[in-house]
Structure formats: structure tokens, C-alpha cells
Amino acid sequence: MDSREEKGNIIILDTNILIDDPETVVSTRTGANASNLVVVPWTVILELDKNKSRLGIGHEVREAVRLIKKALKDPNSNLIIEHGTYYPVSNLDKSNPDHQIIGTVAFISKQTNPGKKSVYSGYQKIKFLTNDEILQTLAGHIFRSNAKLLIEPLLKNRVKEVKIKPLRKIKLGPEEQKVLAKGAIHLNFDKKLRLKENEIVMFVSAFDASGQEAELKTHFLGIKKGSRLKIIKPDVKVFEHGALNNGKTNWLQVAAIEMLKDPEINVVFLQGGAGSGKTFLALAGGLEAKKAGKCNKVVIMRLPVPLDSKHFTGTLPGDVESKHAPWLLPIIDNLTALCPKSRVQIPTKSYDEANFSLLAQHNIAVQPLDYIKGSSFRDSYIIIEEAQDLTPRQIKQIITRVGKGTKIVFTGDLDQISEDDRHINRNNSGLPYAVSRLSNEPMVGIITFENVVRSPVAALAERKL
Numbered sequence: 001m002d003s004r005e006e007k008g009n010i011i012i013l014d015t016n017i018l019i020d021d022p023e024t025v026v027s028t029r030t031g032a033n034a035s036n037l038v039v040v041p042w043t044v045i046l047e048l049d050k051n052k053s054r055l056g057i058g059h060e061v062r063e064a065v066r067l068i069k070k071a072l073k074d075p076n077s078n079l080i081i082e083h084g085t086y087y088p089v090s091n092l093d094k095s096n097p098d099h100q101i102i103g104t105v106a107f108i109s110k111q112t113n114p115g116k117k118s119v120y121s122g123y124q125k126i127k128f129l130t131n132d133e134i135l136q137t138l139a140g141h142i143f144r145s146n147a148k149l150l151i152e153p154l155l156k157n158r159v160k161e162v163k164i165k166p167l168r169k170i171k172l173g174p175e176e177q178k179v180l181a182k183g184a185i186h187l188n189f190d191k192k193l194r195l196k197e198n199e200i201v202m203f204v205s206a207f208d209a210s211g212q213e214a215e216l217k218t219h220f221l222g223i224k225k226g227s228r229l230k231i232i233k234p235d236v237k238v239f240e241h242g243a244l245n246n247g248k249t250n251w252l253q254v255a256a257i258e259m260l261k262d263p264e265i266n267v268v269f270l271q272g273g274a275g276s277g278k279t280f281l282a283l284a285g286g287l288e289a290k291k292a293g294k295c296n297k298v299v300i301m302r303l304p305v306p307l308d309s310k311h312f313t314g315t316l317p318g319d320v321e322s323k324h325a326p327w328l329l330p331i332i333d334n335l336t337a338l339c340p341k342s343r344v345q346i347p348t349k350s351y352d353e354a355n356f357s358l359l360a361q362h363n364i365a366v367q368p369l370d371y372i373k374g375s376s377f378r379d380s381y382i383i384i385e386e387a388q389d390l391t392p393r394q395i396k397q398i399i400t401r402v403g404k405g406t407k408i409v410f411t412g413d414l415d416q417i418s419e420d421d422r423h424i425n426r427n428n429s430g431l432p433y434a435v436s437r438l439s440n441e442p443m444v445g446i447i448t449f450e451n452v453v454r455s456p457v458a459a460l461a462e463r464k465l
Contacts, residue, residue, distance in 0.1 A: 008123065008124060009037075015101075016130060017154050018064035019061060022067055024129070036078065038078060038079045043097050043101050059373065068081075080119065084108075102142060126150070128152070158428055159428075160432075168193070184228045184230050198444065199224045200221055200222070200447075205220075210233070219249075220233065221258075234254055238288050250451055250453065264442065268282075268445045271448045273415060275453060275462065276452055278413075286298035298363065299383070339362065372397065380406045381407050382409065383411065390430035391428070392433040395434045396434075
């Protein structure tokens, strides 16, 4: 690359970019990007080293380091680890890793000035990639006069959150009502609906779900299956539990139960606020599938991300179960509610052995997400808790582990994304990434709950706070 025209951009990678997608080391400098120069600041290498054994991100960190190491073995590799720093403003803290990275960005920018002969000369633009919105703001202010320097998040995995529309209501005429007793309605009567596969609609009719005459404006649901709408009766149950409600029919839970029971739907996304019943229904679906012999085991997975990493107490001692015990408390609570007769005792601490004997009693396995690479889950029912904390790469890794006879259920709430060093937000979370790309697939069901059923207090907090 001897001329300016042959050179692409300088790409500077922040730590969270490499954790979000380690393949960025390769994708930003190969193929159509082969003319780019990729720079990893020295501080980023130190931060990767610090996080290489951390639960939840250790695998991604080690993969990023492996790809960097592999690139550096090639003498013609267009990747540099940069030690140099330059602090353009005096109030930057030289001991702060984020400020050190800004210092490296400033150093590289200074080396591209006209007349400078350096490895950074002749490139079109400098792109500093970071998902940290605070760092984006700080760098944007410091470099606001530098038109050649762009500060961006990792655009590859950014998605626009899919807004799930409220249940569409359809009024049935006499002709459609005649076929209700058959359990399905053909879609010929209204082609303008343009429903997605497995989309839920609400019928308003003078007939009930079995085709019998009822009060005017009786409501029941339908789910799109190819060219027909399959009827969903409001009294549908899973593991002997119907839709939870506070005096009214919870139609979205009715729809969720249908999806959890449907053998043609292999991937279910249950989204909703705290107390909307996501975990309760997901676990009920697994217990029923196990009871009916549709799976051999129920597998629970959750990324062990604390509510706030600044107050993380560290990893618990003991085996895999003990280390993950605190993250499983919601499962234990819902399991005791679903199976009150099998409750052995009230645990005296979060990692009490009673918790795990209860899980073992129902053949529920705990699987750390860090170690699923290479695994294949056959004849299983998998529940992924707190899916909003997953990156797009992680959610893809999980779904590609699904083998024959397996159903996988993701529960999550974008309003409860945990604050940690990975800088996951609504635009790069794996949950909306997967929902946006898998919607309208026959084997995928998506439900977003609107009601809180935990208690009137929880419902009040969800509405007002």
C-alpha cells in the first residue's frame, strides 16, 4: 500500500468491541476491508488479560486474544498493537484505562498529520469503535474538530428494536363463524391482514372458540399457521396451570402457553417486564414436556451478570452448581410454586443443597453458558434466562447448539439490561437481534407480555416507576 488511494481506514478497537464480537479482529481487515489498518491499544490488551477468566465473557476474551495472536504471527498482517499515547487535554487521567485509550487514539491521529512519515500515514479516515456511550461522548467532545476521526459503535450487530404490536382484533362474519368448530379459519376472508407466521390475533365473534353460540363480542385467539388461523381456546393449560391474571383473561399468556405446547415451534421468545410470568410459564412448559416424554431433561442457562458490576461480590466457591446458585433463585422460587408438594425445605442460604436436590428431583440440569461450545442438546427443553444480557454472538452460539427433539425458550426484558463492562444496550443486545432476524419463521414464536401478574404492588411499580 504505497499510495493514498490504495489505503483504507485506520480502525481502532475498544475492549468492549472485542468482547461483543471477537471476529471483528478478522472482519475489519480482510475481504472488502483488506486495505484497512487495525489498531489494538496496549491498554485494551491489558483489559483483555484482566477479563480472560471472568464468567460470562471469558470465552469471548480468550477468542479475541487468540485471533490477535494469530494475526501478529503474519509479518504482513495489517494489525498493530500500539503503546504510544498523547493526551490532548490536561484533565485526562493517565491512570484511567478509558483515558489511556483516548490517549492512543490521539497519538495515532497526530501521526497522520500532513508531512508526518509513519505507519499511519496516507489512510483516508480514523474510526474509533466503542460501544461505551460515555467514552463515545468524551472522545466526540475531544476530537470534535477532527473531521477525519469518526467515533462509532459496532454497527454490524446493531439492530432496531422490534416493536410488537398489540393484539389485532378481527370481527368474524357469519361465513367464518361456521368453520370455528373445525378448530381453524382459512385466511381467504381477509388477505389484507399480512400476518407473520405464528402471529397471534384476537377474534371478536358471536360464537365461542368451539363454534357454539355465545354472548355478542366473545373473544378468543388465533395463531397463523400457513394459510390458516388455528384457534386457541382461552382455557389452555401447561403443567395444569392456565394463564395468570388479576381478574381478567391474560390473553398474551394464553398465546404463550399455546406456543410452549406447540411441537412445531422450536424457539420461543418470551419478553416482558418484571413479574409478567416469563420464567413461570417457561418452566411450566419444560415440566410438562418432561412429564409427557417429549424431552429427556430440562436445561437451565443464564449468563451470570450482576445487576451492577461495580458491586459484584465475586465468584462463589465450590462446584458449578454452587457458583451459579444465586442466579438460579428465580428458578427455585417458580419451581416450588409449580410443584408445592415436592418442596423439601426452605433454603437457609442462596446456595443451600436443598435447592439442587429439588432441581435433581425434576431432572433439571444447570449448564454454564461459558462451556456450551461444541455441545449439542438433543431431546431437551432449554430455558435461557435474562436473554437481554446476551450479545448477538452469544445468542447465535446458543441457538446453534439445539439438536433434534429440542425446544429452546428465551426469557428477557430490555428494560432490565445489567450494567457491566460489556456495554450491552437496547441497540446491541442479542435479544432484539435474534427476534428481528427470526420473526416470521414457522418454528419461531414471539410473545411480549404487557401485564404484571406477580402482585398489585409489582404492577403498580411497573406502571409508575
